[in-house]
Amino acid sequence: MSIILAGVSHHNTPLSIRERLYFPEGDMSDWLDRLADYRGLEERLILSTCNRVEVYSAVEDYDQGLDAIHRFFLESRDIGAEELSAHLYVHREDEATRHLFTVASSLDSMVVGEPQILGQVKEAYRVAQASGHAGKALTNLFSRAFRVAKKIREQTPIGESPVSVSSVAVDLAKRIFGSLAGKNVLLLGAGEMGEAAARHLKASGADNLHVANRTLARAQELASRLKGGVVSFDNLEGALIDADIVIASTAAQGFILDKPIVASALEQRRDAPVFLIDIAVPRNVAPEVNDLEDAYLYDVDDLQSVAADNLRGREEVARDARAILENEVETYLARQQAEELRHTFAAIRFFAESMRREEVEKTVSRLPGLGEDGRETLDAMTKALVNKLLHHPFAVLRRMAEEDVEGISVESVQKLFGVEPESDAGPSEASTEEPD
């Protein structure tokens, strides 16, 4: 049984095509049932997010499996054969393993390190497993992928630094104030950007919010939406004294907060720091304000460059993460291979043993004069023969597997002996001892 995966992602496929391939989350198990109608897909799983749509399957026959997935996409989604072939990537075995580990660890995401993808992969697996579509092969693969993703989160700081303007602002506020609980936020202006930043701060614990706007009605409207209070725009100096965090996003031309205003507020705040987030264009806060000892001023450019730095930082961390990942892929594949080899040996031994017994019985029935002693001798002789015949090929195979020699695959050995390792005549009954 081998793993195959086919899908599209944000790397090579525009949203206009991804959205046509997207499977809504709600009826995923129905889609899996439909996928099961195609022959050749022993185990099935669909990972469908806004950035990728991928089908994972365990197959006996690679070509048959790929063909089934192709037909499934064509017959269930609104896409033509040519368009599909142009965008669909296909990975099998080692490559499929590596790809899944990379996806689950968020190293293949549009924003590297974003935390949602692992949850989405887990959910996809949960649905497939609960509806009986994921068996042993996919379970092995996915549970390993979850462990690798966890390890990478623990051992690298990937995903720790924020990469959007609002979340950078919240992060900086936390670096100044520690916990944001009980902090006063003053929102100047009723613009959309300001509202988004205020919401973000509120969600992070800064629940004491006031809005000031030139048009009082808009201030009241926004304040009721954000469950905050309203302060008069004419009394900014007073409001500034109480504010720990100021978000400025008015449409004013020219600075509404200059150095003397902030300085006098700081004086009355008795050295308590103030964090000013100026996301207005043109700017609302004079840049000299940052020269004041306890004022920390960030404008939109500052926030964006911090976000960009963080994103670059993540890419550097991703290099470390990929090294860990590569290691994990190798360990996993080596273990899989050893497992498969063991199954193959057991199946061959089972096959040889049943053939030997059959022949011994035949011989015994043809030689009625053979006593108990003779029968035992015959038994021992045939056993020795089987062991001696198998000893050398097994030793060679094991060595080749260890040294990773290309050439003889486990499949070709299985074909040579006409055995299937996971056939019904399971190897569990056969002796798994190695020939001496």
Add this chain to the structure above:
Amino acid sequence: MVAILIACYLASALTHLYLLCTGRSAGVVYGIGALLAGFALHTLMLGVSFATSAPEGWGLWLSGMAWVIILMYLIVYARYRDIALGGFAVPAAFILEGYASAFPGVWGAGSIAVQGYLLKGHAVLALLSWGAFFLLFASALMYLVQSQQLKSRRPSAWLHRLPSLDILDDLNHKILYFGFAFLTASLLLGSMWAKSRHGAYWSLDPVRTWPLILIWGAYGLLLVCRLTRSWKGKRSAVFSMVAFFAALLALVVHF
């Protein structure tokens, strides 16, 4: 015993520095575990030497200083769950302890044998206050670095390795309280000892006493400013650092 203790502190110091410099969090449990093991051993050893004999020699006092620093760091860690201060405290404790065990009598064993409860108390309280002032210095340094990071508007990775300004200022405040209280008590016991020994509170050489009074005054001034004028943040941090260097000088003069 001492070798195990030093190995524990070294392992913990390296872990703390590694965590602080890489921003990782995976090894915290090892760093704290090694520290707790070392600290337990350290407590036992110091307890035995204080109980059984008159403490003698510089080595023991340096070891005591290391113990105090670790104790305070562990309290801070329990409160804030932040290892940044440990990046200063644990290496300092390792160096003090290592020095103490390598040269136990380097400045003359027995030369400052401490007899009598007054002098013992004076010395122990002095240790506590010096440990606190060292941590005060470390927290002030971190405050200045963190504040600079935020001011620069292009913060580096250190932004996330150091605690928030709020925590650092809170630390500064609390450690100052303790340090000043211990120093005050230590000076009182010291002068009482001088009275019992020489019949006068300030009979010692003025060169030995005045630096200590000045340091007491400096930390006292900082405390008063924090309380009455709400000195916070950067001003307090800079003052703490200057006071620490002055205090080191004063200590050298005192002995």
